Amino acid sequence: xxxxxxxxxxxxxxxxxxxxxxxxxxxxxxxxxxxxxxxxxxxxxxxxxxxxxxxxxxxxxxxxxxxxxxxxxxxxxxxxxxxxxxxxxxxxxxxxxxxxxxxxxxxxxxxxxxxxxxxxxxxxxxxxxxxxxxxxxxxxxxxxxxxxxxxxxxxxxxxxxxxxxxxxxxxxxxxxxxxxxxxxxxxxxxxxxxxxxxxxxxxxxxxxxxxxxxxxxxxxxxxxxxxxxxxxxxxxxxxxxxxxxxxxxxxxxxxxxxxxxxxxxxxxxxxxxxxxxxxxxxxxxxxxxxxxxxxxxxxxxxxxxxxxxxxxxxxxxxxxxxxxxxxxxxxxxxxxxxxxxxxxxxxxxxxxxxxxxxxxxxxxxxxxxxxxxxxxxxxxxxxxxxxxxxxxxxxxxxxxxxxxxxxxxxxxxxxxxxxxxxxxxxxxxxxxxxxxxxxxxxxxxxxxxxxxxxxxxxxxxxxxxxxxxxxxxxxxxxxxxxxxxxxxxxxxxxxxxxxxxxxxxxxxxxxxxxxxxxxxxxxxxxxxxxxxxxxxxxxxxxxxxxxxxxxxxxxxxxxxxxxxxxxxxxxxxxxxxxxxxxxxxxxxxxxxxxxxxxxxxxxxxxxxxxxxxxxxxxxxxxxxxxxxxxxxxxxxxxxxxxxxxxxxxxxxxxxxxxx
Ligand SMILES: Nc1ncnc2c1ncn2[C@@H]1O[C@H](COP(=O)(O)OP(=O)(O)OP(=O)(O)O)[C@@H](O)[C@H]1O
Numbered sequence: 001x002x003x004x005x006x007x008x009x010x011x012x013x014x015x016x017x018x019x020x021x022x023x024x025x026x027x028x029x030x031x032x033x034x035x036x037x038x039x040x041x042x043x044x045x046x047x048x049x050x051x052x053x054x055x056x057x058x059x060x061x062x063x064x065x066x067x068x069x070x071x072x073x074x075x076x077x078x079x080x081x082x083x084x085x086x087x088x089x090x091x092x093x094x095x096x097x098x099x100x101x102x103x104x105x106x107x108x109x110x111x112x113x114x115x116x117x118x119x120x121x122x123x124x125x126x127x128x129x130x131x132x133x134x135x136x137x138x139x140x141x142x143x144x145x146x147x148x149x150x151x152x153x154x155x156x157x158x159x160x161x162x163x164x165x166x167x168x169x170x171x172x173x174x175x176x177x178x179x180x181x182x183x184x185x186x187x188x189x190x191x192x193x194x195x196x197x198x199x200x201x202x203x204x205x206x207x208x209x210x211x212x213x214x215x216x217x218x219x220x221x222x223x224x225x226x227x228x229x230x231x232x233x234x235x236x237x238x239x240x241x242x243x244x245x246x247x248x249x250x251x252x253x254x255x256x257x258x259x260x261x262x263x264x265x266x267x268x269x270x271x272x273x274x275x276x277x278x279x280x281x282x283x284x285x286x287x288x289x290x291x292x293x294x295x296x297x298x299x300x301x302x303x304x305x306x307x308x309x310x311x312x313x314x315x316x317x318x319x320x321x322x323x324x325x326x327x328x329x330x331x332x333x334x335x336x337x338x339x340x341x342x343x344x345x346x347x348x349x350x351x352x353x354x355x356x357x358x359x360x361x362x363x364x365x366x367x368x369x370x371x372x373x374x375x376x377x378x379x380x381x382x383x384x385x386x387x388x389x390x391x392x393x394x395x396x397x398x399x400x401x402x403x404x405x406x407x408x409x410x411x412x413x414x415x416x417x418x419x420x421x422x423x424x425x426x427x428x429x430x431x432x433x434x435x436x437x438x439x440x441x442x443x444x445x446x447x448x449x450x451x452x453x454x455x456x457x458x459x460x461x462x463x464x465x466x467x468x469x470x471x472x473x474x475x476x477x478x479x480x481x482x483x484x485x486x487x488x489x490x491x492x493x494x495x496x497x498x499x500x501x502x503x504x505x506x507x508x509x510x511x512x513x514x515x516x517x518x519x520x521x522x523x524x525x526x527x528x529x530x531x532x533x534x535x536x537x538x539x540x541x542x543x544x545x546x547x548x549x550x551x552x553x554x555x556x557x558x559x560x561x562x563x564x565x566x567x568x569x570x571x572x573x574x575x576x577x578x579x580x581x582x583x584x585x586x587x588x589x590x591x592x593x594x595x596x597x598x599x600x601x602x603x604x605x606x607x608x609x610x611x612x613x614x615x616x617x618x619x620x621x622x623x624x625x626x627x628x629x630x631x632x633x634x635x636x637x638x639x640x641x642x643x644x645x646x647x648x649x650x651x652x653x654x655x656x657x658x659x
Contacts, residue, residue, distance in 0.1 A: 178509050179339045183315060190319050191237040194539040199446045200567025203245050203268065211628040212433035216252040219243065225251050228283045230323050231276065238319055244269035244566075245437045246412075251277045253435070254410060259428045261380070261411045261421065261628075264437035265444045266561020267537070267568075270412040271316050271378070274302075278374050278410075279317075282326055282349065289325035290347030297371040298329075298351040303395075304378040305388060307332040307354055307508060308515055309535035313378060314352040326350060331357045334508030341366050355383070355391040362398055369400040372407055377427070379534045380411035381420045381554070389423060396427060404429055414561060415441040415554040421629040434628035443557050443595045447544075447564035447572050451588060451603055454575040459547055460491060466545060466573060467497050467525060473542040474518065477527045478559050480548040488547060489527040498522070503529040533559040541565075546574035553587035576603065582610050 184190070208218075219225055222235055222243060243251070246264035253260050254277035264270055278300055287299065302317070304310040314330030321328055328350040331340035340357060344366050351358070351367065361367050375396070377383040383392055395401065409427050443449065454462050467475065477492075479485050482503040489501035500514040500523040518526040519538055526532070527547075533555055541563045550556050556574070563570025576584070585607035592599045 176334065176336055178335050178507065180311075180335055180508070180512060183318070187237075187322070190315075190322055191234075191239075193239045194566070195239075195568075196566050197446065197568030199569065200242070200244075202445075203567065206245055206265075206438045208245050208249055208438075209436045209628075210249060210253075210433060211436075211630065212258075213431055215433050216256045216258075218248040219252050220248060225255065225276070225280070227276065227280045231279055231283065231320065234320050234322050235276070237322075240272065244273075246270055246435065247273045247276070249435045249437070250274065250412075253433050254278065254408070255280060257408060259404075259409050259432035260435065261416065261424060261428065261432060262435040262437075263413060263416045263440045264435070265442060266414045266558060267444060267446075267565025268437065269566065270414075271313055271537075272320070274376050274378075274410050274412060275313075275317055275320050278350075278376070279320055279324070279326060281373075283324060287326060287349060290327045290349050292346055294345060295365060295368050296344050296348040296351075297368040298348045299371050300350040300374040300376070301358070301369075301372055301395075302350065302352045302376040302378060303355055303358060303383060303392070304352070304535065305354070305382045306531055306534065307334055308502075308511065308532070309379070310352050310354050312535065312537060317350050317352060321350070328352060331361060333357045334511070337361075337364075355388050355395070359391060359394065362395075369398055370402070372402055374408050374410065375427075376410045376412070378412050380413045380424065381416050382413070382534060383411075384420050384423045384427075392427070415557055417441075417554065418629045434630070436628070439594055441554060441557060443591050444561050444564045445595050446568065447560050447570045447595075449560060449592055449595065449597045450571070450573045451576050451592070451600055452573060453600075453602055454577060456577050456579065459575050459577075460488070462575065463488070463545065463547055464492070464495050464497070467492070470543055472521075472524045474521065474538070474540050475525050475543040475545060476518075476532065476541055476559075476562050477525060477545045477547050478533065478550070479527060479529060480550065482529055484548065485527045485529050492525060492527070497525055499525040499527060501527040502532050504531050530555055530559070532562070536562055537565060538562065542570055544570070544572040546572070549574055549576060549581045549584055553584060553591060556584070556588070557591065578606065582606055585610055 210218075220243070222232065222240070227235070244264075245268065246262055247269050250260060250262050250270075250273040254274060262270065262273065264273075282299060290296065302310070302313055304313055310332050311330055314328055317328035326349045327347045329343045329346075329348045330352040331343065332354040333356050335357075337357075337360060340361060341364065344351070344361065348367070353361070358367075362369070377392065382388065396404070401407075404427060409429070409432075411424055411428070452462070463477065477488065479488055482505045485501045485503040486505075489499045492499040500517050502511050502514045502518075506514070514523070514526065515536075515538075517523040521540075530550060533550070535558075544560050544563050546556070546559060550559060560570075560572035560574075563572060574588075576588075585603055589599050589604055589607045592603075
């Protein structure tokens with residue numbers, strides 16, 4: 001039984017009574033690092049969705065909330081009754097699936113006309129989404145769908161043309177009108193935080209390696225960082241009493257003005273590791289209060305791959321800059337462009353942005369780059385891969401952007417494939433420092449990982465069984481496609497398990513609502529695509545279930561890192577389908593062994609039978625199998641997280657719109 005069968009099955013039965021009436025109208029519109037200091041942190045002292053929108057019922061998800069199944073709406077309007085249940089040939093995800101073999105992360109699928117431009121990723125996504133939204137694959141404007149950004153597929157300056165033609169919407173589809181609700185302004189909300197877990201102190205035992213010349217020594221306490229009083233107050237109010245390893249090493253490096261590539265396990269405080277020293281510099285330099293101006297010139301630009309993540313980073317920036325004259329602003333896709341502009345013109349020292357919106361705003365000449373002193377790429381490997389890499393290159397070559405010699409560039413992630421590290425060289429000064437906390441790309445050891453062999457036809461049953469045994473504990477369920485996310489969320493609702501979902505085909509409003517419902521516990525289950533795999537820091541996520549394993553091991557590491565954060569423990573259960581997941585057997589064995597988890601014998605067997613020469617995956621304790629790639633230039637070999645050389649690593653399939 002394939003997905004389609006599932007859909008048929010789920011659609012047939014009686015809809016539960018709590019499913020609201022379908023609101024048709026709502027949808028009808030539609031290095032030569034010579035020094036390699038290895039130490040421990042402390043040693044330095046150291047449905048197709050059920051195409052009926054019944055997903056809007058998702059446990060408390062709110063009546064009338066659409067699930068973003070615009071494809072359905074389209075089919076409905078076309079009067080194709082079978083369109084309710086059948087795949088359209090034009091379905092964008094089908095196209096993506098068909099293109100899997102060719103697709104790189106961010107698009108560049110062969111044969112996709114709309115991806116001819118430098119902004120091919122966006123054009124491509126746009127057109128795919130457009131087709132899902134019912135605007136047909138051949139729609140030249142590549143309209144994404146209701147209330148979402150309008151994307152042009154024109155070849156030249158496409159980021160600009162998006163800005164120009166996009167939101168003004170002169171010719172291309174409806175405007176994006178969504179204005180996100182402002183975050184709470186009261187101090188308690190700003191400083192709300194969750195407790196560090198029982199394993200927080202164990203961070204100190206993690207090995208840390210710094211490579212590159214003249215690295216400043218690590219600091220052991222916040223006091224040693226010599227931050228100003230306001231920052232120290234904010235740190236205390238945020239509940240931080242002790243530095244995490246990545247903070248111990250990164251803060252002095254950034255304070256010393258060095259470029260940095262830092263790799264540390266998920267949930268170990270990378271955000272504060274770059275925000276605090278940047279703010280400290282700004283305060284020290286006596287930054288002037290940002291005032292209303294048509295053209296703002298921020299001192300710091302932070303980019304991240306998803307809207308929800310950049311918003312989270314913004315909230316952290318707002319927290320740490322509380323009571324200072326530094327003003328942080330966030331802008332991201334899926335929201336009204338005019339709203340982004342209004343936020344910016346009021347003053348902007350730190351601009352937190354997703355790449356597409358950032359380029360739009362630069363194109364509109366609301367942001368000047370001349371004053372940029374700090375450029376931060378969070379989830380840097382994602383920001384530099386085939387998806388966002390071209391946009392990041394455009395960013396650094398934008399008129400006015402200080403050269404890498406003139407700015408400080410900082411990159412953070414839990415994973416850093418070798419190939420991406422090489423690309424990063426273009427952005428960083430040649431004497432950048434590389435900090436590896438634990439194993440590059442290693443999974444967080446506070447997550448108990450379980451791999452179950454489950455064939456695709458048994459997955460749903462197993463999922464329900466697990467979720468019922470879990471009870472109300474917060475759980476993220478990852479699936480591989482947007483369609484599947486809708487479908488599984490619907491299915492779980494039918495099973496009376498309060499569920500919501502997040503993926504790139506949902507409107508931004510819905511994405512934020514879903515996240516809010518999950519955060520507050522209203523819907524303890526969040527079904528998600530990889531759009532939620534990286535960076536999201538949600539309190540009390542006790543379980544991650546990989547209903548579908550991702551296509552790469554790095555993505556696996558990020559996904560399971562949504563639990564077990566900041567010294568808390570968590571559990572990750574992954575369904576391994578031998579029909580489709582064998583390529584992950586070896587890297588999984590490696591990740592499990594390195595994180596000192598039990599490796600099932602059957603998985604080792606599969607890994608052995610699919611042995612790839614050159615892989616040294618199952619060795620335990622092979623710490624630093626992959627670190628600073630500059631070492632490779634000195635004749636050493638290296639493996640990426642997966643234990644493959646990067647060129648061997650499977651190309652991830654990007655099912656998502658990220659920004
Ligand atoms: N020194 C600290 N003391 C207490 N809590 C901290 C400290 N540093 C960070 N935290 C908290 O730990 C949590 C995880 O931090 P953060 O989101 O920065 O992790 P991350 O390393 O960026 O994770 P990911 O790789 O998933 O993006 C956050 O809630 C943050 O506020």
